[in-house]
Amino acid sequence: MSRLFQFVRQWKPIIKEGFSQSFLIAKFLCLLHVTNTHVCTPVLVYGPSMLPTLNLTGDVVLVEHLSQKFGKVGPRHVVVVRSPENPRKTVTKRIVAVEGESVTFLVEPALSDRSHTVVVPRGHVWIQGDNIYSSRDSRQFGPVPYGLILGKAFWRVWPPDGFGSL
Amino acid sequence: MGTRNFLWNSAKKFFTIGLIGLTVSDRYFSIVPVRGYSMSPTFNPQISSSTGSLTDDRVLVEKFCLEKYKFSCGDVVVFCSPSNHREMHIKRITALPGDWISTPHSYDAIVVPKGHCWVEGDNSVFSLDSRSFGPDCKVQTILEDIEDLKKNYFESCLFLFVPRTANSCSHAMAQFAVKSVRMIEWEGAFPFWLSELARKDMGVVTPFCN
Numbered sequence: 001m002s003r004l005f006q007f008v009r010q011w012k013p014i015i016k017e018g019f020s021q022s023f024l025i026a027k028f029l030c031l032l033h034v035t036n037t038h039v040c041t042p043v044l045v046y047g048p049s050m051l052p053t054l055n056l057t058g059d060v061v062l063v064e065h066l067s068q069k070f071g072k073v074g075p076r077h078v079v080v081v082r083s084p085e086n087p088r089k090t091v092t093k094r095i096v097a098v099e100g101e102s103v104t105f106l107v108e109p110a111l112s113d114r115s116h117t118v119v120v121p122r123g124h125v126w127i128q129g130d131n132i133y134s135s136r137d138s139r140q141f142g143p144v145p146y147g148l149i150l151g152k153a154f155w156r157v158w159p160p161d162g163f164g165s166l
Numbered sequence: 167m168g169t170r171n172f173l174w175n176s177a178k179k180f181f182t183i184g185l186i187g188l189t190v191s192d193r194y195f196s197i198v199p200v201r202g203y204s205m206s207p208t209f210n211p212q213i214s215s216s217t218g219s220l221t222d223d224r225v226l227v228e229k230f231c232l233e234k235y236k237f238s239c240g241d242v243v244v245f246c247s248p249s250n251h252r253e254m255h256i257k258r259i260t261a262l263p264g265d266w267i268s269t270p271h272s273y274d275a276i277v278v279p280k281g282h283c284w285v286e287g288d289n290s291v292f293s294l295d296s297r298s299f300g301p302d303c304k305v306q307t308i309l310e311d312i313e314d315l316k317k318n319y320f321e322s323c324l325f326l327f328v329p330r331t332a333n334s335c336s337h338a339m340a341q342f343a344v345k346s347v348r349m350i351e352w353e354g355a356f357p358f359w360l361s362e363l364a365r366k367d368m369g370v371v372t373p374f375c376n
Contacts, residue, residue, distance in 0.1 A: 123249035
């Protein structure tokens with residue numbers, strides 16, 4: 001019995017130290033999560049739909065979430081949006097119109113000149129890629145609810161020669 | 167010096183608790199109060215006269231499903247309203263992508279598109295759900311405005327159906343209210359133009375009354 005007490009007395013400070021270090025790591029991870037979800041996070045975006053603003057091969061941009069939470073995201077902002085066709089994917093496009101505005105767009109710009117006009121319903125936004133010839137956006141899946149917007153991309157971090165605001 | 171240390175330590179503790187609470191409520195579990203009766207009798211089974219929030223049901227919401235986004239028919243979910251991102255609704259999923267749904271407003275059947283789901287409240291009389299978010303979203307907007315007015319601007323509000331032919335009185339009153347800028351109280355008799363219109367309306371209605 002006394003052997004057990006001796007054992008515990010020997011390891012007690014180490015166990016205490018272990019708990020306090022784990023708590024510190026847990027606190028750091030919580031801070032990381034809160035910053036990534038509610039403040040600002042880097043995102044890798046790739047694809048041809050936002051040429052020439054964003055590169056085909058991939059750019060790392062900083063996306064901030066505070067504008068979306070306060071409702072300050074508006075036209076001409078580049079936003080990261082949860083795709084309405086597949087909730088596990090995120091797409092990066094530019095907001096062209098907000099609720100109440102009417103949008104005129106070319107249905108198939110490569111094939112014909114036919115255009116269509118739509119009024120954006122309440123609580124939704126109309127997003128389009130800068131490269132309308134190669135972009136799957138609101139012209140295909142319709143206006144997107146404002147709540148699906150994850151954040152506004154405001155600064156490019158990589159590649160280094162593109163470092164600066166968008 | 168001692169109070170400053172104490173304040174600083176308390177601030178650090180609050181900050182830590184806030185961070186951990188926010189992370190847990192975002193990623194794992196959170197507790198949500200259920201307002202309204204659109205999910206009766208599952209939640210809020212008794213319609214209570216008091217609008218106090220102490221009588222509302224509270225539910226435990228788990229966030230593990232948001233990793234894979236895999237839901238099944240019959241799940242009760244909490245989501246942001248598509249027409250107002252600040253409002254949260256709680257409803258039950260009744261159809262998944264690819265399923266066919268019959269719309270209440272016409273005889274057509276529609277297929278639920280990819281990445282979407284159809285939600286309905288358990289209590290279909292009181293529920294604003296996919297049947298109103300769907301093709302007829304203009305009606306949905308008007309209904310939401312009426313709900314907002316009823317909740318926030320009037321002490322009590324009663325809805326009656328009046329057929330259009332006997333409605334010129336309410337129409338004139340609404341037009342008058344829209345144009346006036348100050349608060350108006352009428353004690354005793356109504357203004358002449360209103361009672362004339364009311365008399366005319368009664369002339370239409372009385373043949374139908376016994």
